[in-house]
Amino acid sequence: MMEFTLWDVVRNLLLAARWTIALSLTAFVLGGVVGLVVLFGRVSKSKRLRVAAMGYIELFQGTPLLMQLFLAFFGLSLLGLPTSPWFAAALALTLWTSAFLAEIWRGCVEAVPRGQWEASASLAMGYLQQMRYVILPQALRVTIAPTIGFSVQVIKGTALASIIGFTELSKASTIITNATFKPFTVYAVTALLYFALCWPLSAWSHRLERKLGAAHRH
Amino acid sequence: MPLIAIEGLHKRFGSNEVLKGIDLGIEAGEVVAIIGKSGSGKSTLLRCMNGLEAYQAGKITVEGTPVTQDETDLRHLRLRVGMIFQQFNLFPHLTAGRNVMLAPMIVKGTAEAEARTIAAKVLERVGLGQKFDAFPDQLSGGQQQRVAIARALAMEPRALLCDEITSALDPELVNEVLQVVKGLAQDGMTLAMVTHEMRFARDVCDRVIFMHLGKVHEIGPPSEVFSNPRTPELQQFLGQLH
Ligand SMILES: Nc1ncnc2c1ncn2[C@@H]1O[C@H](COP(=O)(O)OP(=O)(O)O)[C@@H](O)[C@H]1O
Ligand SMILES: [Mg+2]
Secondary structure: OOOOOHHHHHHHHHHHHHHHHHHHHHHHHHHHHHHHHHHHHHOOOOHHHHHHHHHHHHHHHOOOHHHHHHHHHHHHHHOOOOOOHHHHHHHHHHHHHHHHHHHHHHHHHHOOOHHHHHHHHHOOOOHHHHHHHHHHHHHHHHHHHHHHHHHHHHHHHHHHHHHHOOOOHHHHHHHHHHHHOOHHHHHHHHHHHHHHHHHHHHHHHHHHHHHHHHOOOO | OOOEEEEEEEEEEOOEEEEEEEEEEEOOOOEEEEEEOOOOOHHHHHHHHOOOOOOOEEEEEEOOEEOOOOHHHHHHHHHHEEEEOOOOOOOOOOOHHHHHHHHHHHHHOOOHHHHHHHHHHHHHHOOOHHHOOOOHHHOOHHHHHHHHHHHHHOOOOOEEEEEOOOOOOOHHHHHHHHHHHHHHHHOOOEEEEEOOOHHHHHHHOOEEEEEEOOEEEEEEOHHHHHHOOOOHHHHHHHHHOO
């Protein structure tokens, strides 16, 4: 039987971590784009759009991510659509991310004082112009810290994709454990890798938060 | 026909009737002061005039065009009627110059270079030619309010609505803002201003409107309204000021 060195374990986990990063980035970027669309619905003047966006957000916030992954994976094949663990995982995580980001951003948009809406309206700006030039630039400052903070949740969320057979870090650690019979070592290294991914982000987010709280600058 | 004509205006917030039948005409070039107790409906009246509040009954027209809640009509209306607020409401992420340039550029499609020229000119007019590149939080309250006036002027409105624009200012900064408004009045701008500055109302305004419980209670030239208040409500209101 083959002997596995610690380096073998680490190397293989690092290779798998690439997929964790790829899935996180995909979900975060696409989720951000979809989230922006949902945000516009959520703060729109049309009641119907607001209700629809609220329903969307509640749906993804109110059900476990695991169920969403299962539904994406089995739902796509049930519809006869070609699917793969990668595609299903990216889809589910994108939708899940978009709902949370839309809700985080909504709070930031609503924190912009009403006077800003009234002043820009009084200058004959239309709704989209108000959002684009007055409201979002101000909301943006406030959103950066919680948005980066949420990216940590996305990275941890990708671990669930292992359950539908996508080989990212968590799935890889299970596979390697089965080959090496060194569960503690393997999972410890895995945890360290997750920590190495998440900790800088959450530290960055906290720093931004403090900085914003301290100085009220542009 | 008056520039701004209001007939039988009624406005409710839920069951709270705030404006109970207002009739009022403001001629082009006229300067009117709106005075009255807090809660008498002064702000609401002003906000109805530029569509920030919808109303339930009556009619407001500006240059003959009715004020409605239709999005296109509203934008057209607000090109002609500007508003200045108690809290300045400058855009904090933009410099003074950019605050002024924004609406001409995105609403009227003015080219950037031309918008910059306009902004420099109106900032000069309010005495802030040097502050083009200052951010709002680097300016005093009086300066911020003057930028807000410049921002409204850059759109070349026919009329300006001012809602207690000096009430948030430290007393020593009130005058610099009132001087700017006085200059506008002398240049023929149509002004409707809610104010507590009675001396200013007396010196600068053509007419004074005393609002009480959602109605125009007394109206007339400042000499009459201030020297000869006919109703006990106005007498009491003026008496309380000193
Ligand atoms: N957005 C609003 N919603 C509900 N009530 C309002 C609103 N704005 C003003 N009111 C009420 O309308 C009345 C008149 O307010 P306002 O026009 O601001 O008076 P003033 O400017 O003369 O102090 C007050 O009783 C106030 O509580
Ligand atoms: Mg008021």
